[in-house]
Amino acid sequence: MERELILALKALKQKTGIAVDAYSSTFNFLYTADEKIPFEYSGGYTDGLQDKKQNVTLFKFRFKRDTYYGVIRGSGDVERNYAMFICSYLENSITQEESLPKADFLRSIVFGECSGMQVVKYMRKYAVPPVPCYVLLITAKSNTASDIAEFLESYTMNGVDTATPVSDDSCVFVKFLTSESDTEFQSPVDFAEVFWRSLYEETGIRAKIGVGSTVRTLSESMQSYAQAESALKISQSFNSKNNVHSYKEYMLYKMVEDMPPLALMNYYNTLVDGDAKSVFADPDMLGTAEEFLENNLNVSETARKLYMHRNTLTYRLDKIERATGLDIRNFSDAVTFRLCGLLYKILNK
Numbered sequence: 001m002e003r004e005l006i007l008a009l010k011a012l013k014q015k016t017g018i019a020v021d022a023y024s025s026t027f028n029f030l031y032t033a034d035e036k037i038p039f040e041y042s043g044g045y046t047d048g049l050q051d052k053k054q055n056v057t058l059f060k061f062r063f064k065r066d067t068y069y070g071v072i073r074g075s076g077d078v079e080r081n082y083a084m085f086i087c088s089y090l091e092n093s094i095t096q097e098e099s100l101p102k103a104d105f106l107r108s109i110v111f112g113e114c115s116g117m118q119v120v121k122y123m124r125k126y127a128v129p130p131v132p133c134y135v136l137l138i139t140a141k142s143n144t145a146s147d148i149a150e151f152l153e154s155y156t157m158n159g160v161d162t163a164t165p166v167s168d169d170s171c172v173f174v175k176f177l178t179s180e181s182d183t184e185f186q187s188p189v190d191f192a193e194v195f196w197r198s199l200y201e202e203t204g205i206r207a208k209i210g211v212g213s214t215v216r217t218l219s220e221s222m223q224s225y226a227q228a229e230s231a232l233k234i235s236q237s238f239n240s241k242n243n244v245h246s247y248k249e250y251m252l253y254k255m256v257e258d259m260p261p262l263a264l265m266n267y268y269n270t271l272v273d274g275d276a277k278s279v280f281a282d283p284d285m286l287g288t289a290e291e292f293l294e295n296n297l298n299v300s301e302t303a304r305k306l307y308m309h310r311n312t313l314t315y316r317l318d319k320i321e322r323a324t325g326l327d328i329r330n331f332s333d334a335v336t337f338r339l340c341g342l343l344y345k346i347l348n349k
Contacts, residue, residue: 004118005063006031008090011113018082023069030068039071050075059083061090102126103149103164110135110172112222119219128160129178130217134188136173136195137166137210137228144205145171151199174221177214188214192244208232211246230254237345241305242294256342268343271336275323280344288316290341293334 009020009031019034027041039056049058057072057079070086072079100108105122108114114122122128138148145165152163152173163173175191192209199205210232212224227247234253235245256264272280279285288306292313295301303313317329324340326333 002030003116005068005090007113008063009033011108012086012089014113018072018086020086021071023071025067025069027069037071037073050080057083059087061087063090103162106162106174107164107166107172109218110174110221110225116219123218126160128176128218131176131178132214132216133174133176133218133221133224134214135212135221135224135228136175136188136192137212137225137232138171138173138207139169139210139232140205140207142169144207145169147203148199148205148207149173151203152195155195172225174218176218188212189244189246196243207243208235209244210235211244213247237349240294241291252339253342253346256339257346261347264343264347268340268347271340271343272324276325276340279320279323280341285316285320286341286344288313289320289328289337292317292328293338297329297331297334299329 005022009022010033013019013033019032019037021032021037021039022030023041024030029036037056039051039054039058041058050056051058052075055073055075057075059070061068061070070083070090072082072086074082105114109119109122123130140148145168148171149163149165152161152171155161155173155175156163158176158178160176160178161174163171165171175188188211192211196207196209199207210228210230212226212228212231215221215224231245231247231250234250235242237253279289288302288308291306292299292302295305299310299313299317302308303310306313317327320337321327324337326337326340328334328337
């Protein structure tokens with residue numbers, strides 16, 4: 001019960017910015033949506049109490065069949081209205097999932113706003129089997145999310161895959177692996193690549209797709225969604241021209257990012273010295289190198305994508321080698337260069 005209440009309070013904070021401290025009916029502290037509000041209950045009247053001295057508003061509310069108390073900062077008319085709104089919001093939230101459309105209900109699940117019991121209710125209501133799934137986050141220009149969600153309906157052949165817009169320019173798609181037909185693609189990335197091409201060829205929409213890893217059941221889909229969102233954010237740091245981005249691509253980035261800043265600086269200074277630093281500070285040179293790495297060290301493909309003559313590209317690769325001592329046409333040197341690039345980006349972001 002308290003877990004569902006905490007999720008409801010988290011959702012309230014995300015949607016409205018109002019932070020509520022929750023107490024049990026016997027005034028045992030349960031949860032704070034922010035920094036705990038200094039407050040001591042002295043007894044007496046509780047519903048709508050405004051303590052001017054402690055500058056808080058205390059109110060009573062029901063969630064499911066239990067009674068709780070909430071505390072918010074401030075003791076004026078605005079806070080009194082907030083308290084009334086919060087009571088209504090929390091008391092109504094227990095039935096909201098029953099009236100939510102399927103897509104909206106699923107969106108709440110992947111956003112982590114639903115309890116385990118609510119996920120079970122969704123699965124029972126829409127006959128979703130306990131099978132692995134993964135999440136795609138698709139972004140494009142403004143006001144295309146609904147069009148993308150509609151287009152995704154042609155990819156929901158098992159009856160449980162669901163697409164839902166999450167903003168004017170973003171759409172979430174949850175793909176369930178229910179049968180052999182749903183595992184015909186080698187990986188979620190493979191599926192996303194096929195979908196991207198179809199979307200562009202049939203609608204002209206140029207999208208970016210973040211791909212989360214496959215998780216065991218729908219109850220873990222929030223992890224896959226977070227990974228898909230993270231993959232898109234990190235890809236922007238690399239100014240990547242690719243259209244599909246997997247979280248696994250950037251695991252090295254995350255591992256390096258979690259290291260102490262002093263250690264990062266020491267590694268960077270060890271690997272990158274003298275003229276090498278000028279390469280990483282030059283957007284054109286760094287962009288050329290990263291495009292070459294993203295195209296699997298293929299000179300012809302990189303030159304084509306950069307609209308650059310092959311000889312010009314070769315000249316730039318030679319220049320990078322002279323400055324850094326790394327021939328990124330060689331796999332091991334390419335790995336070292338990628339690591340140096342990660343260190344540079346993290347230290348300068």
